[in-house]
Amino acid sequence: MKSFFVSFEGPDGSGKSTVIQQMVTQIAPFLKVPYLVTREPGGSKIAEQIRQLILDPANDAMSAETEALLYAAARSQHMKETVIPALLEGKIVFSDRFVDSSLAYQGVGRDLGIKQVKQINDFATKGIAPDLTIFLDVKPEIGLARIAKQRSGQEDRLEQEKLLFHQKVYAGYQTVIKQYPERIQVIDANRLLTDVVDDCVKLIIKRLPKELLKD
Numbered sequence: 288m289k290s291f292f293v294s295f296e297g298p299d300g301s302g303k304s305t306v307i308q309q310m311v312t313q314i315a316p317f318l319k320v321p322y323l324v325t326r327e328p329g330g331s332k333i334a335e336q337i338r339q340l341i342l343d344p345a346n347d348a349m350s351a352e353t354e355a356l357l358y359a360a361a362r363s364q365h366m367k368e369t370v371i372p373a374l375l376e377g378k379i380v381f382s383d384r385f386v387d388s389s390l391a392y393q394g395v396g397r398d399l400g401i402k403q404v405k406q407i408n409d410f411a412t413k414g415i416a417p418d419l420t421i422f423l424d425v426k427p428e429i430g431l432a433r434i435a436k437q438r439s440g441q442e443d444r445l446e447q448e449k450l451l452f453h454q455k456v457y458a459g460y461q462t463v464i465k466q467y468p469e470r471i472q473v474i475d476a477n478r479l480l481t482d483v484v485d486d487c488v489k490l491i492i493k494r495l496p497k498e499l500l501k502d
């Protein structure tokens with residue numbers, strides 16, 4: 288059965304969650320099949336529990352390897368319980384973050400290497416990749432400034448990392464984007480929210496198989 292898998296990526300503070308919410312409202316009337324919105328780390332009961340563990344600011348002793356493996360573990364569970372069943376039912380899946388986050392944050396941000404992190408994730412995902420990935424492009428300085436404004440003092444463990452870490456993550460994303468130029472499409476997210484959402488809607492409609500769209 289035809290299905291379609293879209294992931295959204297970007298630095299912290301790129302506005303992914305808001306963009307996804309508004310995109311879904313706008314795109315829903317055009318879709319012939321049901322859709323599912325999910326997120327990582329999380330998207331299933333067990334994966335949400337792993338999320339708590341990873342993002343808890345108290346867990347500052349966590350090694351980079353443990354962090355990478357926990358993200359992969361959460362992803363494996365998310366695939367098994369949520370993403371794969373939805374794709375098998377012919378749904379369109381929109382995921383707030385997926386493997387590229389691990390490649391950029393753990394592979395480059397934490398210096399584990401993109402290749403190594405990809406290997407553990409291939410094991411976790413059984414090699415299933417999104418059909419389309421939208422990278423919401425904002426410089427890390429701007430993303431962090433947005434977060435500081437929105438939830439100062441309540442940042443999670445990764446958001447609390449220094450600017451240098453987030454600059455490495457951003458550079459990591461640039462490398463990953465170059466590796467997958469067809470799958471990953473970059474949208475300038477340093478603009479009005481409505482413009483960013485419009486561009487996402489247009490791009491997804493262009494890429495969706497015709498069978499999944501209303502006539």
Ligand code: TYD
Nearest residue numbers: 299327328358384385388389392393445446
């Ligand atoms: P996210 O849920 O997007 O953050 P929020 O909704 O609070 O803005 O992601 C949580 C954090 O986890 C974010 O800093 C990115 C990080 N992350 C990784 O480092 N590796 C991964 O594989 C994933 C999925 C997220």
